[in-house]
Amino acid sequence: MTYYESTGHLLLTPVDRDAPARAVRLRELGLGQRPDTGLDAFARRIAEALQAPYAGVNFVGEDRQFFAGLHHAPDAPLSGYPARVLPRDHGYCPHVVVRRRALVLEDVRDFARFAGNAVVDESGVRSYAGAPLTDGQGMVLGTVCAVDVAPRRWGTEGLATVKSLAAELADLVRAHRDAARAG
Template identity: 40%
Template sequence: MPDGDRGTELTDAGRSGALRDTGLSAAPDAGMDRFARLVTSVLEVPVALVSLVEPGRQVFPGMNGLAEPWARARQTPLTHSMCRHVVLSREPLILPDAREDELTCANLAIEDLGVVGYAGMPLTDADGHVLGSLCAIDTEPHAWTARELQDLADLAAACSAELRLRIVSRHHEWARPRPARRKRGRRSWPSRPARRWAGRSCCCARPRSWPTRPGWPRCASGSGTWSPATSSLPTSVWCWCRTVGCGGSRTRRT
């Protein structure tokens, strides 16, 4: 990669969007931790990381064997990052002894994190952006064998597939239509039949089309009036009769 492109790779908009869409950050993730445990078990190394490289830091959603205080923080500044070289070069980085390599000999991860032997494989999304690295770390010089590197590459491919699935799932979630919210406001005026009979005598003006049911409100004196209360008649209706026979009470069928 040309030198002019190396500095802009970490801030590429497409890559930054893919990192965000994974939903992963400096917090433990069960699936990513599982990949880290597999690396330490298969390659028999003390430390393994699923490292996602952001513009200003690297985070470890998957981790196994890292010492404190880094294990609690699950992140380091880029001054302590070997994995950023994997992102910048888009290629695996294999270091039998990081202290003797010109690219990494001044990296603070050697002294602070105890990184000596390092092997990192790229983690990519569907568009080819390198999001980070699945790396195996040894605290002593390590002569990586072809079998170990092939196993690490296979695990990195599986981890990349998991990251791609999470990105696609997030996109589908955003594209899913959301149910319309029910509008809140004043109740609508009753339907036409209710308006037609509103204000007429409650006992003599009730239209024959309205069924008589148990509990139907009736005015005792016959001088009351029906008026709409909340919705179309006859679901909710009030008798506003105030004669002696009704006692001036309001009767409602619910």
């Protein structure tokens, strides 16, 4: 769904009507507040599976995004990416969260809506693959994503991989939540 301002201009960051409820849910689950070594390891798996220099597990709140899991390859080019905390209008994860479906951008500069994003100029991001991370109640909590500073073809295999990893992590989050309730 495409959202427009009342002036008819295309919004570069989508309106997120679920953000307040998501912020409450993230607090209930204890997610998105601090780095997590387990999620850092999962981000490394994402990077390895997609052969990407950067990957993350990102929880999107009302005003910011928090990468509780983050990985960058030791030989990755130096850039402003990755950062644990980003404003909500930076990057592409907020689009995935609002759309509730995966997003693959082989070259972000090919799309006017995405080319003007701050992560392009500030961090050199050129390619993105992300999928929604959904809890057991259907709430999209954030994303799993991979990023590159060069354009790249993710292909249908890359799309399937990022979606599969998001589903796997969603299962782990549910198991963690269930264990915490039982204990």
